[in-house]
Amino acid sequence: xxxxxxxxxxxxxxxxxxxxxxxxxxxxxxxxxxxxxxxxxxxxxxxxxxxxxxxxxxxxxxxxxxxxxxxxxxxxxxxxxxxxxxxxxxxxxxxxxxxxxxxxxxxxxxxxxxxxxxxxxxxxxxxxxxxxxxxxxxxxxxxxxxxxxxxxxxxxxxxxxxxxxxxx
Amino acid sequence: xxxxxxxxxxxxxxxxxxxxxxxxxxxxxxxxxxxxxxxxxxxxxxxxxxxxxxxxxxxxxxxxxxxxxxxxxxxxxxxxxxxxxxxxxxxxxxxxxxxxxxxxxxxxxxxxxxxxxxxxxxxxxxxxxxxxxxxxxxxxxxxxxxxxxxxxxxxxxxxxxxxxxxxxxxxxxxxxxxxxxxxxxxxxxxxxxxxxxxxxxxxxxxxxxxxxxxxxxxxxxxxxxxxxxxxxxxxxxxxxxxxxxxxxxxxxxxxxxxxxxxxxxxxxxxxxxxxxxxxxxxxxxxxxxxxxxxxxxxxxxxxxxxxxxxxxxxxx
Amino acid sequence: xxxxxxxxxxxxxxxxxxxxxxxxxxxxxxxxxxxxxxxxxxxxxxxxxxxxxxxxxxxxxxxxxxxxxxxxxxxxxxxxxxxxxxxxxxxxxxxxxxxxxxxxxxxxxxxxxxxxxxxxxxxxxxxxxxxxxxxxxxxxxxxxxxxxxxxxxxxxxxxxxxxxxxxxxxxxx
Ligand code: SF4
Ligand code: SF4
Numbered sequence: 001x002x003x004x005x006x007x008x009x010x011x012x013x014x015x016x017x018x019x020x021x022x023x024x025x026x027x028x029x030x031x032x033x034x035x036x037x038x039x040x041x042x043x044x045x046x047x048x049x050x051x052x053x054x055x056x057x058x059x060x061x062x063x064x065x066x067x068x069x070x071x072x073x074x075x076x077x078x079x080x081x082x083x084x085x086x087x088x089x090x091x092x093x094x095x096x097x098x099x100x101x102x103x104x105x106x107x108x109x110x111x112x113x114x115x116x117x118x119x120x121x122x123x124x125x126x127x128x129x130x131x132x133x134x135x136x137x138x139x140x141x142x143x144x145x146x147x148x149x150x151x152x153x154x155x156x157x158x159x160x161x162x163x164x165x166x167x168x
Numbered sequence: 169x170x171x172x173x174x175x176x177x178x179x180x181x182x183x184x185x186x187x188x189x190x191x192x193x194x195x196x197x198x199x200x201x202x203x204x205x206x207x208x209x210x211x212x213x214x215x216x217x218x219x220x221x222x223x224x225x226x227x228x229x230x231x232x233x234x235x236x237x238x239x240x241x242x243x244x245x246x247x248x249x250x251x252x253x254x255x256x257x258x259x260x261x262x263x264x265x266x267x268x269x270x271x272x273x274x275x276x277x278x279x280x281x282x283x284x285x286x287x288x289x290x291x292x293x294x295x296x297x298x299x300x301x302x303x304x305x306x307x308x309x310x311x312x313x314x315x316x317x318x319x320x321x322x323x324x325x326x327x328x329x330x331x332x333x334x335x336x337x338x339x340x341x342x343x344x345x346x347x348x349x350x351x352x353x354x355x356x357x358x359x360x361x362x363x364x365x366x367x368x369x370x371x372x373x374x375x376x377x378x379x380x381x382x383x384x385x386x387x388x389x390x391x392x393x394x395x396x397x398x399x400x401x402x403x404x405x406x407x408x409x410x411x412x413x414x415x416x417x418x419x420x421x422x423x424x425x426x427x428x429x430x431x432x433x434x435x436x437x438x439x440x441x442x443x444x445x446x447x448x449x450x451x452x453x454x455x456x457x458x459x460x461x462x463x464x465x466x467x468x469x470x471x472x473x474x475x476x477x478x479x480x481x482x483x484x
Numbered sequence: 485x486x487x488x489x490x491x492x493x494x495x496x497x498x499x500x501x502x503x504x505x506x507x508x509x510x511x512x513x514x515x516x517x518x519x520x521x522x523x524x525x526x527x528x529x530x531x532x533x534x535x536x537x538x539x540x541x542x543x544x545x546x547x548x549x550x551x552x553x554x555x556x557x558x559x560x561x562x563x564x565x566x567x568x569x570x571x572x573x574x575x576x577x578x579x580x581x582x583x584x585x586x587x588x589x590x591x592x593x594x595x596x597x598x599x600x601x602x603x604x605x606x607x608x609x610x611x612x613x614x615x616x617x618x619x620x621x622x623x624x625x626x627x628x629x630x631x632x633x634x635x636x637x638x639x640x641x642x643x644x645x646x647x648x649x650x651x652x653x654x655x656x657x
Pocket of ligand 2: 538539540541588591
């Protein structure tokens with residue numbers, strides 16, 4: 001399991017690097033999907049199969065399909081690649097890279113501080129997840145559902161057909 | 169036998185038999201649909217035309233494997249591989265009999281749903297990478313159609329999960345020892361069946377292909393074995409959905425007298441034939457109709473099913 | 485969703501499981517082909533054995549795709565016949581108009597449909613390919629015995645349902 005975890009992490013990192021350096025949007029998206037799959041595998045290796053499955057279903061399976069769908073609808077082609085090239089010269093990466101390095105250092109310091117925290121992974125069954133969600137985190141679930149409801153209403157409003165104007 | 173060897177043998181065996189069944193389906197479908205159309209179907213190559221399949225495979229292999237110069241090459245090659253991989257992966261969680269099955273994940277059902285949502289990519293990317301308008305239209309239809317029907321597919325299974333109290337397919341089968349779920353979950357069964365057809369984009373819901381409007385839809389530009397993979401992938405989907413219906417609603421391997429594997433085979437075969445029957449008799453709906461059925465009929469039905477099941481469980 | 489009609493068509497199609505196929509195993513098992521089937525074209529002879537075709541060009545004119553070519557000639561009795569008669573079967577649509585147009589029932593369509601060739605040129609049939617030795621579908625019909633000029637088959641006025649020619653120079657009734 002440890003090997004699987006590190007392998008998946010390596011794939012996730014590599015894929016994510018590819019995501020931000022690709023010029024072709026669809027290729028970038030493909031790498032993003034790959035990265036999400038790798039993250040799902042990491043969850044699985046850490047003993048959270050439920051989250052892993054949801055990660056694949058919701059992120060890699062549903063949300064990314066929508067992304068691909070929209071990109072396909074725009075059908076950018078070579079013009080899009082050229083634009084990407086113009087907008088993304090290497091020096092654009094300097095700022096984010098510095099910020100990310102600070103974060104990394106932060107993480108390393110934290111990890112060095114208490115090395116014993118990474119305990120042995122234990123498998124979390126779907127039932128435990130549900131009990132946690134509808135027990136201590138009930139408020140968060142309700143808030144999220146409220147957010148979704150707002151999204152639903154908004155989508156309905158945007159997609160609604162205008163009533164025909166009476167011509168009098 | 170030691171444990172790793174045993175699982176290796178099981179994996180290879182299950183994959184080989186699954187592939188064989190899937191290939192045999194091509195022949196079976198042609199024969200059965202021929203029967204329903206008062207024809208005879210393939211009966212020349214070998215006894216009952218059984219070797220027709222091998223002839224077809226040889227033909228596919230020896231055809232020119234052409235990648236159009238305007239296609240996006242890596243994605244073009246990737247797309248047909250995804251459909252096969254995602255389909256075959258799902259077979260890992262299916263319990264064929266009490267002791268036969270590759271793994272028994274405690275999230276087996278979710279694994280199946282996740283893999284079927286991966287299958288969408290093959291069609292969508294195939295359509296996009298071909299870089300031709302028919303393929304693109306097919307891919308876009310596929311994306312919208314499969315994404316929508318996936319929603320009801322998951323929802324329709326929620327009732328089954330609630331009744332069985334587990335995502336593990338083995339537990340779900342065991343929970344049906346005193347009555348198949350098709351009775352209490354009739355609504356969920358219907359929704360899952362229809363969503364399954366839409367998910368495998370088989371007739372009558374083959375709008376991504378729609379040969380009478382889009383040439384061949386998302387695989388217009390594919391030839392040779394790449395086309396073959398799409399083609400076989402469709403049959404993988406049929407076998408998979410049939411096996412899932414059997415497992416989830418018809419008690420899987422459970423049944424009197426016959427050995428468990430035989431029961432599983434018979435039930436799965438029945439649903440495969442039902443798929444062929446649909447293909448042989450129903451016209452293709454219009455695209456907006458398809459979407460309307462999905463969101464205005466299937467979604468409420470699935471919700472209702474879940475609500476009633478939940479109320480029933482709470483009352484008990 | 486038209487659920488009822490969908491279920492009904494499923495049932496109707498399913499019922500065909502118990503029907504016999506209506507197709508036949510073609511090369512071994514032959515379908516029954518009606519005698520007036522419009523297949524390979526032949527040129528027939530009259531009961532006496534002479535060529536029926538009088539090279540009138542009517543079939544050639546009637547042919548919608550223009551695939552009949554012929555050349556008229558006359559023998560020593562003045563009887564017309566085609567010097568060559570050519571049908572290009574790669575263009576023929578087997579409409580049967582030629583048979584309808586023919587006044588002598590020379591050109592006829594037959595129930596033979598197996599005329600595949602690997603070479604397109606082989607589908608051009610010459611007169612020796614077309615001409616058969618019998619009268620075809622009309623065994624007793626002989627154009628020159630019913631009508632037509634004297635070309636050595638019969639004398640003037642000796643045809644069926646034909647009166648001898650009136651001697652316009654005589655006063656007798
Ligand atoms: S059957 Fe029709 S097309 Fe053929 S030769 Fe006769 S007239 Fe021409
Ligand atoms: S085949 Fe008949 S129609 Fe044609 S030229 Fe001869 S007599 Fe005339």
